[in-house]
Amino acid sequence: MSADPISRRDVSDATVARLPEYLRTLSRLAERGVSCVSSAELASAVGVRSAQLRKDLSRLGSYGVRGVGYEVETLAVEISRVLGLTRDWPVAVVGMGNLGHALASYPGFATKGFRVVALFDDDPGLVGEQVGGVVIRPFAELPARVRSDRIAIGVIATPAAAAQAVGEALAAAGVRSILNFAPASIAVPAAVDVRRVDLSTELQILAFHAQRRTYAAPLSGAVAR
Amino acid sequence: MSADPISRRDVSDATVARLPEYLRTLSRLAERGVSCVSSAELASAVGVRSAQLRKDLSRLGSYGVRGVGYEVETLAVEISRVLGLTRDWPVAVVGMGNLGHALASYPGFATKGFRVVALFDDDPGLVGEQVGGVVIRPFAELPARVRSDRIAIGVIATPAAAAQAVGEALAAAGVRSILNFAPASIAVPAAVDVRRVDLSTELQILAFHAQRRTYAAPLSGAVAR
DNA sequence: AGACGTTTGTGAAGCGATGCACAAAGTGGC
DNA sequence: GCCACTTTGTGCATCGCTTCACAAACGTCT
Numbered sequence: 123m124s125a126d127p128i129s130r131r132d133v134s135d136a137t138v139a140r141l142p143e144y145l146r147t148l149s150r151l152a153e154r155g156v157s158c159v160s161s162a163e164l165a166s167a168v169g170v171r172s173a174q175l176r177k178d179l180s181r182l183g184s185y186g187v188r189g190v191g192y193e194v195e196t197l198a199v200e201i202s203r204v205l206g207l208t209r210d211w212p213v214a215v216v217g218m219g220n221l222g223h224a225l226a227s228y229p230g231f232a233t234k235g236f237r238v239v240a241l242f243d244d245d246p247g248l249v250g251e252q253v254g255g256v257v258i259r260p261f262a263e264l265p266a267r268v269r270s271d272r273i274a275i276g277v278i279a280t281p282a283a284a285a286q287a288v289g290e291a292l293a294a295a296g297v298r299s300i301l302n303f304a305p306a307s308i309a310v311p312a313a314v315d316v317r318r319v320d321l322s323t324e325l326q327i328l329a330f331h332a333q334r335r336t337y338a339a340p341l342s343g344a345v346a347r
Numbered sequence: 348m349s350a351d352p353i354s355r356r357d358v359s360d361a362t363v364a365r366l367p368e369y370l371r372t373l374s375r376l377a378e379r380g381v382s383c384v385s386s387a388e389l390a391s392a393v394g395v396r397s398a399q400l401r402k403d404l405s406r407l408g409s410y411g412v413r414g415v416g417y418e419v420e421t422l423a424v425e426i427s428r429v430l431g432l433t434r435d436w437p438v439a440v441v442g443m444g445n446l447g448h449a450l451a452s453y454p455g456f457a458t459k460g461f462r463v464v465a466l467f468d469d470d471p472g473l474v475g476e477q478v479g480g481v482v483i484r485p486f487a488e489l490p491a492r493v494r495s496d497r498i499a500i501g502v503i504a505t506p507a508a509a510a511q512a513v514g515e516a517l518a519a520a521g522v523r524s525i526l527n528f529a530p531a532s533i534a535v536p537a538a539v540d541v542r543r544v545d546l547s548t549e550l551q552i553l554a555f556h557a558q559r560r561t562y563a564a565p566l567s568g569a570v571a572r
Numbered sequence: 573a574g575a576c577g578t579t580t581g582t583g584a585a586g587c588g589a590t591g592c593a594c595a596a597a598g599t600g601g602c
Numbered sequence: 603g604c605c606a607c608t609t610t611g612t613g614c615a616t617c618g619c620t621t622c623a624c625a626a627a628c629g630t631c632t
Contacts, residue, residue, distance in 0.1 A: 592616090
C-alpha cells in the first residue's frame, strides 16, 4: 500500500517522454558518486526548467525532501518502476538488413530490461546467421516464437513495402507494442501501440530550419529563387 | 513576387513535423495516378483531422481550390520548397559502426536532396572502406571536408562517450544542423540545431504503455507485489 | 446566368502543457 | 526549542496547439 501503482495512471504523454532522459541523467550522476540532487541541478543537467521537472516528478509521488532535494538512487529506481523497466521485455527484430543488424546489436537495447530474443528475415542468405548470439529465423516462425518467448515488443526494420504486412503479422501474433523504423506508416488495430522513428523525417525537419536560417541571415542579398 | 518566401516564417514546429508525412503520402498518391485530393481524403490517409491538415497547409499559402481540393503535384512541390528539399544537402556521417553503416546506406537519406558525401571514423580497420561509393576517412579530416564539400548536416552515430566531442568538432567546423543517434545529449552553441533520436527512449515509452495495459486489465487480480 | 452542392480557409472556442510564484515542510545553527 | 535558510510540491496564469463551425469561393448543371 506504500507505493500505489494505480497512481501512475495520470502521467501525461509529455511527462513520460521526458522520464527516460531524467533516468539517464540520474544514472550518470550516480556513476559520478552523486547521491543527492536538487531539482534545479538535475533540471539544468537535463535541459528543462526546474518547475517542469518538479511537476513531472510529483506525478510519480513525493520522492523529494524539502530543503534537501532528491536522493539519486531512490529516484532512479522509482522512475524505472514507473516506466516498467524492472521487468523483462523480450524484443523481436524483423528485417535484418543493415538497420536490423545495427538495432539487434545496439547497446541501448540490451540494457534496461530489453532483451532481443528473436530475429526474423525471409532472405535465405541471412537466415541462420547469428547476430549477438541470436539466430536469424524465417519470418513464418514469428507466431510460434512470439508465444514461446513471450515477445512483447516488435521492431520493424524492413523496407517500406513490407512494413504493413509485418505490422499485421505482429499484431495477429499478439504483439501489442511496435517500434517502426520503416519509412512508411502502418495501420494496425487500436489495441496495438505503434511508435514510428523516421530518419528521413528528422532530416527534413533539420533542413527546414537550416533553410530558414539562410533566408533570414542575408537581409540585403537577393533572395528570389 | 508570386510566392513569398518570407511567409514561411510563421510555420510552427508542430506543423513542420507533419509536413514530411504529408509529402510522403502525396508522393504515394501521385504514384497511383491520383492528381487531385480533398483535405478529408488526404487527412484520413495520413491519420490526422481534416481541419488540422487544412490549417497546416494554409500556413504555406493558398494552394487549394474551394469546391475541388488540392492538386497533388502542385502541393507536393510546394511542401518540398518550404522544407528546403529543392536544394542539395550534403550530409556527413560520423561513426561507422553498425548504425553508421546502416544510416549511410539508408534509402531515405539518398532521396529528397540529401546526399551522404562524407563518412568518418577513427578505427583504422574501417578507414578506407567504401560504403555506398563513399570512402571512410579519419575523423581529423572533418574540418577540411566540411569546407570542401559544403557539408550542411552532420549525423552522429558514435558511442555515447564520443558524442560530445564529435558534436563540438562539427559545430567548430561550421556545421549548423546535427542529427544525434548516440544515446547521450550533447551541448552545442545556440546557433547549432540538434535533433536527437534515441532508440532506447522510444522503447521505454512503449514499455510504459505496455505496462499500463497489463495493470489496467486484471482489475480483480492482486497487483501488490 | 443563376442556383446548388462541395470544399477550402479561418475566426473562435476548447484543451493540455508550460512557467511562475508562493505556501508548506524540512535542515541546521544557536 | 526557536529562527533562518533552503527546496519541494502545487494552485494559477499563460501560451500554443487542436478542434469546431461557418462564411467565402469555386465548379457544375440546368
